[in-house]
Amino acid sequence: MKKRLMRHLVRLYPKHWRERYEAEFLLMLDNLTPRWWDVIDTFWAMLDAHLNVERHREARKMLKQGLRWLVTAMIALATLAGVGLLALSFLIVPPPTPDNITEISGTLAAIEPTCCADESTDMGIRLAESDRYFYINRAGLDAEMVRQDFPLGETVTLTVFETYLSGGRALLTESVPTVGITSETSSYRPTWFAGTPFTDHRVNGYSVALVILGVAAGLIILRVSILGEPRKRKLATA
Amino acid sequence: MSTLDDFGRFSNPAMLILISLAGGEKHGYAMIEDIEAIAGTRLGPGTLYGAIQRLEERGFIQALPQEARRRPYKITASGIEALREQLDSLRQLSQLGLERLGES
Secondary structure: OHHHHHHHHHOOOOHHHHHHHHHHHHHHHHHOOOOHHHHHHHHHHHHHHHHOOOOOHHHHHHHHHHHHHHHHHHHHHHHHHHHHHHHHHHHOOOOOOHHHHHHHHHHHHHOOOOOOOOOOOEEEEEEOOOOOEEEEOHHHOOHHHHOOOOOOOOEEEEEEEOOHHHOOOEEEEEEEEOOOOOOOOOOOOOHHHOOOOOOOOHHHHHHHHHHHHHHHHHHHHHHHHOOOOOOOOOOOOO | OOOHHHHHHHHHHHHHHHHHHHOOOEOHHHHHHHHHHHHOOOOOHHHHHHHHHHHHHOOOEEEOOOEOOEOOEEEOHHHHHHHHHHHHHHHHHHHHHHHHOOOO
16 A cells, blocks of 8 residues: 555656666665655655756755745735734624623523523524524524624513524523623724624634644645755854 | 765765665665664655665765666775775764773
8 A cells, every 4th residue: 555655656756766666666675665754755755856856956045045934925925814813803803801701691691591401402593673683503602692682671582492503493582681791792892893703702813713724834844844944054163 | 085074964875875875785665774784764755765866976885787777786896995084083972982982
Protein backbone atom coordinates (compact mmCIF):
# COMPACT_ATOMS: atom_id res chain seq x y z
CA MET A 1 0.00 0.00 0.00
CA LYS A 2 2.69 2.49 1.05
CA LYS A 3 5.00 1.37 -1.75
CA ARG A 4 2.21 1.65 -4.27
CA LEU A 5 1.40 5.14 -2.99
CA MET A 6 5.05 6.16 -3.30
CA ARG A 7 5.23 4.77 -6.83
CA HIS A 8 2.26 6.95 -7.74
CA LEU A 9 3.92 9.95 -6.10
CA VAL A 10 7.11 9.41 -8.13
CA ARG A 11 5.03 9.85 -11.28
CA LEU A 12 4.19 13.36 -10.09
CA TYR A 13 7.85 14.46 -9.98
CA PRO A 14 9.03 16.84 -12.74
CA LYS A 15 9.91 15.17 -16.03
CA HIS A 16 13.62 15.98 -15.88
CA TRP A 17 13.83 14.48 -12.38
CA ARG A 18 12.08 11.29 -13.48
CA GLU A 19 14.33 10.89 -16.50
CA ARG A 20 17.36 11.03 -14.26
CA TYR A 21 16.34 9.43 -10.93
CA GLU A 22 13.04 7.53 -11.29
CA ALA A 23 14.54 4.14 -12.16
CA GLU A 24 17.02 4.08 -9.29
CA PHE A 25 14.46 5.55 -6.88
CA LEU A 26 12.02 2.73 -7.70
CA LEU A 27 14.80 0.16 -7.41
CA MET A 28 15.69 1.52 -3.99
CA LEU A 29 12.01 1.38 -3.06
CA ASP A 30 11.99 -2.37 -3.79
CA ASN A 31 14.55 -2.89 -1.03
CA LEU A 32 12.94 -0.51 1.41
CA THR A 33 10.29 -1.25 4.04
CA PRO A 34 8.60 2.14 3.90
CA ARG A 35 6.98 3.88 6.85
CA TRP A 36 4.13 6.35 6.54
CA TRP A 37 6.66 9.07 7.17
CA ASP A 38 8.47 7.97 3.98
CA VAL A 39 5.26 8.51 2.01
CA ILE A 40 4.94 12.03 3.43
CA ASP A 41 8.64 12.63 2.82
CA THR A 42 8.28 11.58 -0.83
CA PHE A 43 5.26 13.83 -1.27
CA TRP A 44 7.07 16.80 0.30
CA ALA A 45 10.19 16.19 -1.78
CA MET A 46 8.02 15.99 -4.90
CA LEU A 47 6.65 19.48 -4.20
CA ASP A 48 10.18 20.64 -3.54
CA ALA A 49 11.42 19.15 -6.82
CA HIS A 50 8.86 21.24 -8.68
CA LEU A 51 9.97 24.42 -6.93
CA ASN A 52 13.72 23.80 -7.04
CA VAL A 53 14.65 23.24 -10.63
CA GLU A 54 18.37 23.83 -10.88
CA ARG A 55 18.38 24.68 -14.55
CA HIS A 56 16.94 28.09 -15.34
CA ARG A 57 18.38 28.99 -11.96
CA GLU A 58 18.02 32.75 -12.32
CA ALA A 59 14.42 32.49 -13.43
CA ARG A 60 13.80 30.11 -10.57
CA LYS A 61 15.37 32.52 -8.11
CA MET A 62 13.15 35.33 -9.32
CA LEU A 63 10.09 33.12 -9.26
CA LYS A 64 10.93 31.94 -5.78
CA GLN A 65 11.52 35.49 -4.58
CA GLY A 66 8.17 36.52 -6.03
CA LEU A 67 6.50 33.56 -4.34
CA ARG A 68 8.16 34.51 -1.06
CA TRP A 69 6.73 38.01 -1.27
CA LEU A 70 3.33 36.72 -2.30
CA VAL A 71 3.16 34.14 0.49
CA THR A 72 4.49 36.65 3.03
CA ALA A 73 1.83 39.15 1.97
CA MET A 74 -0.84 36.43 2.20
CA ILE A 75 0.39 35.50 5.68
CA ALA A 76 0.22 39.14 6.78
CA LEU A 77 -3.27 39.57 5.31
CA ALA A 78 -4.62 36.33 6.74
CA THR A 79 -3.15 37.06 10.16
CA LEU A 80 -4.56 40.57 10.11
CA ALA A 81 -7.98 39.33 8.98
CA GLY A 82 -8.00 36.50 11.50
CA VAL A 83 -6.92 38.63 14.44
CA GLY A 84 -9.25 41.43 13.34
CA LEU A 85 -12.22 39.11 13.10
CA LEU A 86 -11.35 37.55 16.44
CA ALA A 87 -11.23 41.04 17.96
CA LEU A 88 -14.52 41.93 16.28
CA SER A 89 -16.13 38.81 17.68
CA PHE A 90 -14.92 39.77 21.14
CA LEU A 91 -15.59 43.50 20.98
CA ILE A 92 -18.49 44.12 18.63
CA VAL A 93 -20.48 41.13 19.82
CA PRO A 94 -19.48 41.24 23.45
CA PRO A 95 -20.35 38.47 25.85
CA PRO A 96 -23.10 39.39 28.30
CA THR A 97 -21.90 40.99 31.48
CA PRO A 98 -22.37 38.98 34.67
CA ASP A 99 -25.33 41.23 35.57
CA ASN A 100 -27.04 40.47 32.29
CA ILE A 101 -26.51 36.79 32.73
CA THR A 102 -28.29 36.94 36.07
CA GLU A 103 -31.15 38.86 34.53
CA ILE A 104 -31.49 36.53 31.63
CA SER A 105 -31.34 33.48 33.84
CA GLY A 106 -34.26 34.91 35.72
CA THR A 107 -36.07 35.56 32.49
CA LEU A 108 -35.58 32.07 31.22
CA ALA A 109 -36.78 30.65 34.49
CA ALA A 110 -39.89 32.79 34.17
CA ILE A 111 -40.71 31.35 30.77
CA GLU A 112 -39.75 27.81 31.59
CA PRO A 113 -42.59 25.57 30.33
CA THR A 114 -44.63 23.58 32.79
CA CYS A 115 -44.07 20.36 30.96
CA CYS A 116 -41.61 18.60 28.84
CA ALA A 117 -38.33 19.32 30.54
CA ASP A 118 -36.70 16.84 28.22
CA GLU A 119 -33.89 18.57 26.34
CA SER A 120 -34.96 16.95 23.12
CA THR A 121 -37.91 19.33 22.93
CA ASP A 122 -37.57 22.69 21.21
CA MET A 123 -39.27 25.92 22.15
CA GLY A 124 -40.79 28.71 20.17
CA ILE A 125 -41.90 32.03 21.58
CA ARG A 126 -44.62 34.04 19.91
CA LEU A 127 -45.50 37.57 20.89
CA ALA A 128 -49.14 37.78 21.83
CA GLU A 129 -49.98 40.97 19.94
CA SER A 130 -47.91 40.49 16.87
CA ASP A 131 -46.96 37.64 14.63
CA ARG A 132 -43.28 37.78 15.41
CA TYR A 133 -41.98 34.42 16.32
CA PHE A 134 -38.69 33.26 17.68
CA TYR A 135 -37.48 29.74 17.44
CA ILE A 136 -35.33 28.52 20.29
CA ASN A 137 -33.39 25.33 20.32
CA ARG A 138 -34.04 24.09 23.79
CA ALA A 139 -30.69 22.33 24.11
CA GLY A 140 -28.90 25.50 23.15
CA LEU A 141 -31.20 27.88 24.96
CA ASP A 142 -29.27 31.06 24.68
CA ALA A 143 -29.82 34.37 26.37
CA GLU A 144 -29.00 36.20 23.17
CA MET A 145 -31.92 34.66 21.35
CA VAL A 146 -34.36 35.93 23.93
CA ARG A 147 -32.82 39.38 23.75
CA GLN A 148 -34.09 39.98 20.25
CA ASP A 149 -36.52 42.91 20.30
CA PHE A 150 -38.76 41.68 23.09
CA PRO A 151 -40.88 44.55 24.30
CA LEU A 152 -40.45 44.64 28.02
CA GLY A 153 -43.35 43.53 30.16
CA GLU A 154 -45.37 42.14 27.24
CA THR A 155 -47.11 38.82 27.42
CA VAL A 156 -45.75 36.19 25.09
CA THR A 157 -47.05 32.82 24.08
CA LEU A 158 -44.66 30.00 24.71
CA THR A 159 -45.03 26.87 22.64
CA VAL A 160 -43.13 23.71 23.30
CA PHE A 161 -42.60 21.42 20.36
CA GLU A 162 -41.23 18.01 19.83
CA THR A 163 -37.88 18.27 18.20
CA TYR A 164 -37.91 19.75 14.75
CA LEU A 165 -36.70 16.51 13.22
CA SER A 166 -39.65 14.55 14.56
CA GLY A 167 -42.20 16.81 12.94
CA GLY A 168 -42.46 19.74 15.31
CA ARG A 169 -45.79 18.75 16.90
CA ALA A 170 -46.87 21.27 19.56
CA LEU A 171 -46.98 19.71 22.98
CA LEU A 172 -48.00 22.69 25.04
CA THR A 173 -48.99 26.30 24.54
CA GLU A 174 -49.21 28.69 27.44
CA SER A 175 -49.08 32.41 27.99
CA VAL A 176 -46.35 33.78 30.16
CA PRO A 177 -45.28 37.36 30.89
CA THR A 178 -41.77 38.42 30.05
CA VAL A 179 -41.20 39.04 33.68
CA GLY A 180 -37.65 39.75 34.63
CA ILE A 181 -36.47 41.14 31.28
CA THR A 182 -35.18 44.43 32.51
CA SER A 183 -32.14 45.07 30.39
CA GLU A 184 -32.06 47.32 27.36
CA THR A 185 -31.83 45.19 24.26
CA SER A 186 -31.60 47.83 21.57
CA SER A 187 -28.02 48.80 22.34
CA TYR A 188 -26.79 45.27 22.60
CA ARG A 189 -25.49 45.17 19.03
CA PRO A 190 -24.85 47.91 16.51
CA THR A 191 -27.40 47.70 13.74
CA TRP A 192 -24.83 47.37 10.96
CA PHE A 193 -23.86 44.02 12.38
CA ALA A 194 -27.34 42.63 11.76
CA GLY A 195 -27.54 40.49 8.67
CA THR A 196 -23.97 39.26 8.92
CA PRO A 197 -23.32 35.60 9.63
CA PHE A 198 -22.26 36.59 13.12
CA THR A 199 -25.49 38.17 14.27
CA ASP A 200 -26.86 35.23 16.14
CA HIS A 201 -23.89 33.12 16.97
CA ARG A 202 -20.71 34.66 18.19
CA VAL A 203 -19.06 31.31 17.73
CA ASN A 204 -19.36 31.73 13.96
CA GLY A 205 -17.03 34.72 14.17
CA TYR A 206 -14.55 32.68 16.19
CA SER A 207 -14.76 29.74 13.80
CA VAL A 208 -14.10 31.81 10.70
CA ALA A 209 -11.27 33.64 12.48
CA LEU A 210 -9.69 30.36 13.52
CA VAL A 211 -9.95 28.98 9.98
CA ILE A 212 -8.25 32.11 8.62
CA LEU A 213 -5.53 31.87 11.27
CA GLY A 214 -5.13 28.18 10.40
CA VAL A 215 -4.59 29.15 6.76
CA ALA A 216 -2.00 31.71 7.93
CA ALA A 217 -0.22 29.00 9.94
CA GLY A 218 -0.20 26.69 6.91
CA LEU A 219 1.27 29.45 4.77
CA ILE A 220 3.95 30.09 7.39
CA ILE A 221 4.94 26.40 7.27
CA LEU A 222 5.04 26.57 3.46
CA ARG A 223 7.07 29.79 3.59
CA VAL A 224 9.63 28.42 6.04
CA SER A 225 9.99 24.85 4.80
CA ILE A 226 9.85 25.20 1.03
CA LEU A 227 10.39 28.87 0.28
CA GLY A 228 12.85 29.63 3.07
CA GLU A 229 16.13 31.34 2.27
CA PRO A 230 19.25 29.24 2.88
CA ARG A 231 20.89 30.22 6.13
CA LYS A 232 24.54 31.15 6.28
CA ARG A 233 26.34 29.84 9.27
CA LYS A 234 28.38 32.45 11.05
CA LEU A 235 30.41 31.51 14.02
CA ALA A 236 31.27 33.95 16.73
CA THR A 237 34.72 33.63 18.11
CA ALA A 238 35.09 32.67 21.72
CA MET B 1 32.19 28.81 -3.88
CA SER B 2 28.97 26.96 -3.21
CA THR B 3 28.65 25.41 0.23
CA LEU B 4 26.25 23.02 1.89
CA ASP B 5 24.63 25.99 3.62
CA ASP B 6 23.04 26.83 0.28
CA PHE B 7 21.05 23.60 0.40
CA GLY B 8 18.38 24.90 2.78
CA ARG B 9 16.56 22.06 4.50
CA PHE B 10 18.68 19.58 2.55
CA SER B 11 21.85 20.87 4.18
CA ASN B 12 22.09 18.22 6.90
CA PRO B 13 21.03 15.28 4.69
CA ALA B 14 23.59 16.42 2.11
CA MET B 15 26.33 16.48 4.74
CA LEU B 16 25.38 12.97 5.89
CA ILE B 17 25.48 11.73 2.30
CA LEU B 18 28.93 13.23 1.77
CA ILE B 19 30.15 11.63 5.02
CA SER B 20 28.71 8.31 3.86
CA LEU B 21 30.34 8.58 0.44
CA ALA B 22 33.63 9.63 2.03
CA GLY B 23 33.75 6.00 3.21
CA GLY B 24 33.39 4.66 -0.33
CA GLU B 25 31.07 4.53 -3.33
CA LYS B 26 27.46 3.67 -2.56
CA HIS B 27 24.05 3.53 -4.22
CA GLY B 28 20.91 5.08 -2.70
CA TYR B 29 19.74 2.23 -0.48
CA ALA B 30 23.26 1.58 0.80
CA MET B 31 23.51 5.27 1.74
CA ILE B 32 20.28 5.07 3.75
CA GLU B 33 21.58 2.05 5.65
CA ASP B 34 25.05 3.53 6.18
CA ILE B 35 23.67 6.84 7.43
CA GLU B 36 21.32 5.04 9.79
CA ALA B 37 24.28 3.08 11.14
CA ILE B 38 26.64 6.02 11.58
CA ALA B 39 24.22 8.79 12.57
CA GLY B 40 21.22 6.91 13.95
CA THR B 41 18.85 8.72 11.63
CA ARG B 42 17.03 7.26 8.66
CA LEU B 43 16.71 9.58 5.70
CA GLY B 44 13.39 9.45 3.87
CA PRO B 45 13.71 8.44 0.21
CA GLY B 46 12.40 11.81 -0.99
CA THR B 47 14.90 13.69 1.16
CA LEU B 48 17.72 11.39 0.06
CA TYR B 49 17.11 11.98 -3.64
CA GLY B 50 16.42 15.69 -3.11
CA ALA B 51 19.86 15.98 -1.53
CA ILE B 52 21.51 13.70 -4.11
CA GLN B 53 20.09 15.85 -6.90
CA ARG B 54 21.52 19.02 -5.37
CA LEU B 55 24.89 17.45 -4.61
CA GLU B 56 25.17 16.16 -8.16
CA GLU B 57 24.14 19.49 -9.70
CA ARG B 58 26.82 21.31 -7.67
CA GLY B 59 29.39 18.71 -8.63
CA PHE B 60 29.92 17.49 -5.05
CA ILE B 61 29.14 13.91 -5.99
CA GLN B 62 29.32 12.03 -9.25
CA ALA B 63 27.13 9.22 -10.57
CA LEU B 64 29.05 6.16 -11.73
CA PRO B 65 27.99 3.70 -14.42
CA GLN B 66 25.18 1.39 -13.35
CA GLU B 67 26.02 -1.89 -11.66
CA ALA B 68 23.25 -4.47 -11.71
CA ARG B 69 20.65 -1.75 -12.40
CA ARG B 70 21.90 0.21 -9.39
CA ARG B 71 23.70 3.50 -9.80
CA PRO B 72 26.46 4.12 -7.30
CA TYR B 73 27.77 7.57 -6.46
CA LYS B 74 31.17 8.80 -5.39
CA ILE B 75 32.29 11.98 -3.70
CA THR B 76 34.28 14.43 -5.88
CA ALA B 77 37.21 16.68 -4.97
CA SER B 78 34.93 19.69 -4.56
CA GLY B 79 32.60 17.54 -2.47
CA ILE B 80 35.48 16.67 -0.16
CA GLU B 81 36.35 20.35 0.09
CA ALA B 82 32.74 21.33 0.89
CA LEU B 83 32.46 18.54 3.46
CA ARG B 84 35.73 19.56 5.08
CA GLU B 85 34.57 23.17 5.30
CA GLN B 86 31.26 22.07 6.82
CA LEU B 87 32.92 19.79 9.37
CA ASP B 88 35.45 22.52 10.28
CA SER B 89 32.59 24.88 10.87
CA LEU B 90 30.82 22.32 13.07
CA ARG B 91 34.05 21.65 14.95
CA GLN B 92 34.40 25.35 15.73
CA LEU B 93 30.78 25.46 16.84
CA SER B 94 31.27 22.38 19.00
CA GLN B 95 34.47 23.81 20.45
CA LEU B 96 32.76 27.09 21.25
CA GLY B 97 29.83 25.31 22.90
CA LEU B 98 32.09 23.12 25.01
CA GLU B 99 34.14 26.13 26.08
CA ARG B 100 31.01 27.90 27.22
CA LEU B 101 30.02 24.82 29.16
CA GLY B 102 33.45 24.89 30.77
CA GLU B 103 34.24 21.44 29.45
CA SER B 104 37.30 22.23 27.42
